[in-house]
Amino acid sequence: MFDVVAFDADDTLWFSEDSFRKYETQFVDTVAPYVPVGVDIKAALIATERKNIDAYGYGVKSFGLSSMEAAITLSNGEIPSYELQKILHGVREHLTEPVRLFDGVAEVLAEVSSQFRTILITKGDLAHQTRKVETSGISHHFDHVEIVLEKDPATYAHVLKSLDINPKSFCMVGNSMKSDILPVISIGGFGVYVPYEILWELDHAEHPTANADRYVELETLSLVPEWLAQQHK
Amino acid sequence: MFDVVAFDADDTLWFSEDSFRKYETQFVDTVAPYVPVGVDIKAALIATERKNIDAYGYGVKSFGLSSMEAAITLSNGEIPSYELQKILHGVREHLTEPVRLFDGVAEVLAEVSSQFRTILITKGDLAHQTRKVETSGISHHFDHVEIVLEKDPATYAHVLKSLDINPKSFCMVGNSMKSDILPVISIGGFGVYVPYEILWELDHAEHPTANADRYVELETLSLVPEWLAQQHK
Numbered sequence: 001m002f003d004v005v006a007f008d009a010d011d012t013l014w015f016s017e018d019s020f021r022k023y024e025t026q027f028v029d030t031v032a033p034y035v036p037v038g039v040d041i042k043a044a045l046i047a048t049e050r051k052n053i054d055a056y057g058y059g060v061k062s063f064g065l066s067s068m069e070a071a072i073t074l075s076n077g078e079i080p081s082y083e084l085q086k087i088l089h090g091v092r093e094h095l096t097e098p099v100r101l102f103d104g105v106a107e108v109l110a111e112v113s114s115q116f117r118t119i120l121i122t123k124g125d126l127a128h129q130t131r132k133v134e135t136s137g138i139s140h141h142f143d144h145v146e147i148v149l150e151k152d153p154a155t156y157a158h159v160l161k162s163l164d165i166n167p168k169s170f171c172m173v174g175n176s177m178k179s180d181i182l183p184v185i186s187i188g189g190f191g192v193y194v195p196y197e198i199l200w201e202l203d204h205a206e207h208p209t210a211n212a213d214r215y216v217e218l219e220t221l222s223l224v225p226e227w228l229a230q231q232h233k
Numbered sequence: 234m235f236d237v238v239a240f241d242a243d244d245t246l247w248f249s250e251d252s253f254r255k256y257e258t259q260f261v262d263t264v265a266p267y268v269p270v271g272v273d274i275k276a277a278l279i280a281t282e283r284k285n286i287d288a289y290g291y292g293v294k295s296f297g298l299s300s301m302e303a304a305i306t307l308s309n310g311e312i313p314s315y316e317l318q319k320i321l322h323g324v325r326e327h328l329t330e331p332v333r334l335f336d337g338v339a340e341v342l343a344e345v346s347s348q349f350r351t352i353l354i355t356k357g358d359l360a361h362q363t364r365k366v367e368t369s370g371i372s373h374h375f376d377h378v379e380i381v382l383e384k385d386p387a388t389y390a391h392v393l394k395s396l397d398i399n400p401k402s403f404c405m406v407g408n409s410m411k412s413d414i415l416p417v418i419s420i421g422g423f424g425v426y427v428p429y430e431i432l433w434e435l436d437h438a439e440h441p442t443a444n445a446d447r448y449v450e451l452e453t454l455s456l457v458p459e460w461l462a463q464q465h466k
Contacts, residue, residue: 004376014365016438048359055325055360055364056294056360057358057360058361060296061294061295061298062360065294065298065324066319066322067318068301069318070312072314072315072317072318073318075314077314077315077318078314079314080313080314081304081305081308081310081311081312081314081317082305082310082316084301084305085305085306085310088298088301088305095288096288097389101341108285124359125290125358125359126290126358126359126380126381126382127288127289127290127295127382131288144395145342147359148359149359149360150365158405159264162377168464184457192329227452
């Protein structure tokens, strides 16, 4: 049924969003003393990220720049720059922290890649995503790694065409309905939705109403190999 | 002689480095009042960028984060955050400024792409480079666009292999000896070096001593089509 199985990376193969939450909390703690009581600091940060996404794209550096901007704006320019230094330290720490794989990921990839052409399709910052892939210890399971700016139908169509993949034989595994499932089923592919407990607010989408037979929800990644095997029966 | 001609983008097809110099000057002007006389502010900024390049990668966002860090460090945490806001405004302005093509670029690409498989290989930030390519008005001349993290021999070898290009029939046109010429000739390709008057200090390299017959220096991009035609005689 499938010739190619593609995996998302962040929050599908390894932890990502929990670190963003950690630095979000550090941000709130850092700026709170300089902001009037009653201001929703976290909501303002997310709104700043949303405003900047077109110019900045996704990733830790964008988060860092939006954090600095929100800190200055929320404090009306009163936050001392040595406090902002903490945010910068967080950016570097966040960018260089070790990859933490989800349980069973290596085994799943070993099994899937022995049966299918296996690729990685991740969106985000080129420098950070490349570092994570290279240091993950699992990059050898992928025939191809594609780091993209946005996971929309046009991008998937472009990537599949350049790799000579028929969408009908393409299966995408990921934790984001908006980025990994909806665009793939819209171009004729299949989506395996493996939700993670934390989802970034800007990556939220409802479950599909159309083409709902072109995706499946599995509770954990470790169920993927068996599910794939069943499709070939 | 050649099957594929590839172009670098920044400072080969359009202005880039002059904007970095502009924001570098703005940075020096912004932080100077908070820094003791005798400190080399520009050198400290470049050293901060150099220190961060492994974690941050290339591009305007990395420049912006290094600028903030250098401003805080150089001022010993004394620079007010409303001054840092100016640096953030500069980052956004820089990321969203219109592409300014060099003279004759469109004509050169029209002619080259009518004769050769033509691709663009640029390093830097995925979001910013994508925006520039998409809004440049010249993207239709390229059969393929590749945005890479680093322009080293391994990256060129990987890109050429994935596009099924023999290095011996590959010609790279660019303004950087370090990024566009040396790595290409080291893997058996040919380099057309078209220097631009400004070169980023981190992108400097000496002219090659080995394989010097595998590159040519041309004064302007407009000489490229005729030079390519001569190679086929």
